[in-house]
Amino acid sequence: MAAEAEPGPSAVVDTTDGGPAMRWVVTPLLAAFEPPMRWLQTKLGLRGLPYVFLLPTMAIFGLFSFLPALLNIYISFTGGASTILADRPFVGLRNYEALLACESIFVPKSCPVSGFGFWTGMWNTLLFAVIQVPIMTAVALATAIVLNREIRARGFWRALFFYPVMLSPVVVAVVWDWVLKRRGILNALLAELAETRNALAAWGPLEMVAKIAALLVVAAIARRLWALRAKGGLAIAALVLCACAAAWLVFAWDVRASIATQAWRPVNWLADANSSWPFFWVVFVYTWSHLGFFMLILLAGLQAIPRDLYEAAEMDGTPKWRAFVRITVPLLMPTLLVVLVLSLIRAFQIFDEVYVLTGGGPGTATRMVIQEIYESAFVSDAKLYGVAAAASVLLAGVVLVLTLVQLALTRRKAGA
Amino acid sequence: MGRAIAFLTRTRNPGRVDWTDILAYAYLVLGVLLILAPVVWLFVSSFKSQRALIESDPRFLPYEQVTAVLPGSTRPVNLVEWTAPDGTTRILAQLRLSGANVVLADPAKPDETIQVPRRDTRPHETVRARFENYSEPTFGGGAAGTFRFGLYFGNSVFVTVVATLMTLAISSMAAFALAKYRFAGRDVFMLLIVATLLMPATVILVPLFIVVKNFGMLDSLWGVIIPGAATPTGVFLLRQYMLTIPDELIEAARMDSASEWKIYYKIVLPLALPAIAVLAILSIIWRWNDFLWPLVVLSRSETFTLQLGLSSFKGEMLDATHYLLAMTVLTLLPVTFVFAFLQKYITTGIANTGMK
Numbered sequence: 001m002a003a004e005a006e007p008g009p010s011a012v013v014d015t016t017d018g019g020p021a022m023r024w025v026v027t028p029l030l031a032a033f034e035p036p037m038r039w040l041q042t043k044l045g046l047r048g049l050p051y052v053f054l055l056p057t058m059a060i061f062g063l064f065s066f067l068p069a070l071l072n073i074y075i076s077f078t079g080g081a082s083t084i085l086a087d088r089p090f091v092g093l094r095n096y097e098a099l100l101a102c103e104s105i106f107v108p109k110s111c112p113v114s115g116f117g118f119w120t121g122m123w124n125t126l127l128f129a130v131i132q133v134p135i136m137t138a139v140a141l142a143t144a145i146v147l148n149r150e151i152r153a154r155g156f157w158r159a160l161f162f163y164p165v166m167l168s169p170v171v172v173a174v175v176w177d178w179v180l181k182r183r184g185i186l187n188a189l190l191a192e193l194a195e196t197r198n199a200l201a202a203w204g205p206l207e208m209v210a211k212i213a214a215l216l217v218v219a220a221i222a223r224r225l226w227a228l229r230a231k232g233g234l235a236i237a238a239l240v241l242c243a244c245a246a247a248w249l250v251f252a253w254d255v256r257a258s259i260a261t262q263a264w265r266p267v268n269w270l271a272d273a274n275s276s277w278p279f280f281w282v283v284f285v286y287t288w289s290h291l292g293f294f295m296l297i298l299l300a301g302l303q304a305i306p307r308d309l310y311e312a313a314e315m316d317g318t319p320k321w322r323a324f325v326r327i328t329v330p331l332l333m334p335t336l337l338v339v340l341v342l343s344l345i346r347a348f349q350i351f352d353e354v355y356v357l358t359g360g361g362p363g364t365a366t367r368m369v370i371q372e373i374y375e376s377a378f379v380s381d382a383k384l385y386g387v388a389a390a391a392s393v394l395l396a397g398v399v400l401v402l403t404l405v406q407l408a409l410t411r412r413k414a415g416a
Numbered sequence: 417m418g419r420a421i422a423f424l425t426r427t428r429n430p431g432r433v434d435w436t437d438i439l440a441y442a443y444l445v446l447g448v449l450l451i452l453a454p455v456v457w458l459f460v461s462s463f464k465s466q467r468a469l470i471e472s473d474p475r476f477l478p479y480e481q482v483t484a485v486l487p488g489s490t491r492p493v494n495l496v497e498w499t500a501p502d503g504t505t506r507i508l509a510q511l512r513l514s515g516a517n518v519v520l521a522d523p524a525k526p527d528e529t530i531q532v533p534r535r536d537t538r539p540h541e542t543v544r545a546r547f548e549n550y551s552e553p554t555f556g557g558g559a560a561g562t563f564r565f566g567l568y569f570g571n572s573v574f575v576t577v578v579a580t581l582m583t584l585a586i587s588s589m590a591a592f593a594l595a596k597y598r599f600a601g602r603d604v605f606m607l608l609i610v611a612t613l614l615m616p617a618t619v620i621l622v623p624l625f626i627v628v629k630n631f632g633m634l635d636s637l638w639g640v641i642i643p644g645a646a647t648p649t650g651v652f653l654l655r656q657y658m659l660t661i662p663d664e665l666i667e668a669a670r671m672d673s674a675s676e677w678k679i680y681y682k683i684v685l686p687l688a689l690p691a692i693a694v695l696a697i698l699s700i701i702w703r704w705n706d707f708l709w710p711l712v713v714l715s716r717s718e719t720f721t722l723q724l725g726l727s728s729f730k731g732e733m734l735d736a737t738h739y740l741l742a743m744t745v746l747t748l749l750p751v752t753f754v755f756a757f758l759q760k761y762i763t764t765g766i767a768n769t770g771m772k
Contacts, residue, residue: 075626083626166751
């Protein structure tokens with residue numbers, strides 16, 4: 001995924017020692033390992049030594065990635081609440097039955113209890129992914145395109161857009177909870193806005209000022225269209241439309257009525273069970289906090305497009321939008337695909353932000369599948385490790401496929 | 417001011433402002449507002465009094481009611497600003513309410529009371545940042561009892577530092593082996609390391625928990641540190657970099673009969689320092705912000721990290737918002753500082769690895 005040239009080591013051949021921390025702490029510490037490693041080298045020879053270097057990493061991967069991945073499948077076939085594998089009775093497919101024995105998986109209510117939670121979480125997660133991924137990709141792309149222009153202080157803007165990525169999910173949730181609670185600042189601002197609009201509607205000269213301003217805008221548009229009148233019927237039609245708009249503005253527009261509004265009733269953004277607001281804000285907050293990451297990948301992709309392509313297009317008199325469609329879009333496509341798949345993988349694993357922000361509520365409106373797995377294994381009194389493992393296996397299937405797609409895409413991109 | 421305008425109006429073609437430039441800057445300003453405003457609002461709110469927070473005072477600065485202790489009394493009373501019918505304003509002590517009226521008195525002469533309509537008075541307030549919101553949970557005192565900031569902070573620092581050092585040590589060793597040796601099974605190891613990307617902790621929560629429990633690492637910070645110490649991203653980041661270190665250096669060192677371990681820590685490690693720095697920063701941020709895995713492993717509050725402490729505090733103490741906000745600010749400050757100073761490394765590191 002390297003977009004910029006990797007900064008290779010300079011031509012300086014003599015060993016850099018990397019400053020005082022390296023010289024006084026790290027090097028002496030590592031020097032202490034020299035006698036045993038020297039002994040190993042004489043024992044194993046140069047051929048055996050790489051395995052020694054690989055051992056710590058592979059041991060951790062073995063114990064805490066591969067072993068659990070296998071155990072996951074085994075545990076999904078066992079029942080009981082014990083964490084000692086020998087004490088867990090084999091129950092065959094019963095855990096999967098608890099998840100899948102529904103009349104229809106599209107109707108979680110037709111499932112057994114565990115299945116209800118699982119499919120509610122799964123469909124919520126899927127809905128989240130389907131809504132969130134296009135929004136994330138579109139906003140990240142727009143931001144990357146804007147940041148790729150020749151703007152002043154690009155590094156500063158880029159850093160600011162990236163900043164939320166640094167914040168922990170818990171911090172993000174507290175920040176937005178504080179903004180969104182019923183008596184929070186968002187409701188206060190909206191109330192203020194409604195008041196300002198009403199104050200404006202009560203302003204004496206409003207009618208005249210608003211109409212003149214709107215007419216000026218229409219006149220400006222009409223002037224540009226007038227210059228284009230030779231080009232054909234479309235411009236003429238637009239001019240007629242402008243005339244109609246002007247007439248409407250003068251005679252039929254009730255300015256006061258279109259501005260005045262009711263006083264703002266505070267909305268319980270994160271807990272209103274009769275609206276989609278909690279789900280909306282989960283999507284919003286998640287996008288807010290992860291946007292910078294995807295923006296950065298897309299920006300690197302944009303900067304990897306050779307500048308001379310655009311220069312050549314400009315010389316040929318190609319319009320900007322055409323250069324965008326013909327150069328930017330195709331050359332960015334591999335990066336865009338990686339971003340799409342990567343954000344899909346992430347979206348399927350959403351937990352932290354939502355768990356702290358809404359706790360899955362109101363009701364089960366924002367309850368995601370990881371929360372279901374976490375709670376059925378560790379929070380419920382029954383400690384349904386088997387069911388949770390079965391749910392994990394089903395989820396792992398989705399993540400596995402998506403990750404393989406992503407790896408294939410990344411590989412192809414690196415190869416191209 | 418002139419420079420600010422020149423700064424804002426600089427465009428591709430000097431002297432000509434394209435409408436797309438205006439659009440671009442409008443987008444940036446709006447975006448940055450949307451990103452910074454909530455954080456700034458949290459920051460200023462964290463200095464407000466508990467009362468201002470409960471009443472959701474929407475004013476930007478932290479205002480606080482001024483009180484005074486009248487002579488002959490021990491209880492402080494609120495001061496109000498009273499606008500007399502002639503337009504003058506006086507600051508008086510509010511003794512009590514009486515219907516739609518209030519009984520006021522000059523703080524110096526509490527016996528001479530006057531009764532005025534309540535709507536002519538408003539609270540006498542002053543701007544005062546409450547640093548107690550920060551000091552009480554940090555050093556004890558006040559009602560902050562259950563939030564032990566120092567403890568959680570210490571746990572978080574321990575996890576972050578130890579885990580990062582472990583990650584750097586073992587990832588650089590593995591990367592060294594994969595970059596600088598030819599040995600049987602090298603490609604298999606590479607493949608195995610990629611394969612770990614297919615099993616993120618989120619989908620192996622239950623078995624991972626059972627493994628960690630059987631190792632006796634439950635409710636211990638080691639149970640948080642060790643399982644995540646090896647990272648495929650880290651190994652690949654470092655290997656990629658070490659590939660660019662010329663083999664001649666290593667050959668030359670072997671000629672001088674340096675041991676392989678010495679070659680690793682005396683030659684390769686110092687030369688790979690830029691990549692190691694990137695991994696260090698990424699690891700620090702991963703570990704500091706980690707939530708789900710610590711949530712599974714740690715259940716006793718003595719072992720909580722800051723993130724866990726904060727989230728359980730958010731769940732429990734609904735009326736202690738003033739502490740919650742202050743502690744949230746303290747949690748985000750270290751990350752903000754690291755980011756402010758090392759922003760370049762972080763963004764290029766992430767853009768190059770596609771991981772965070």
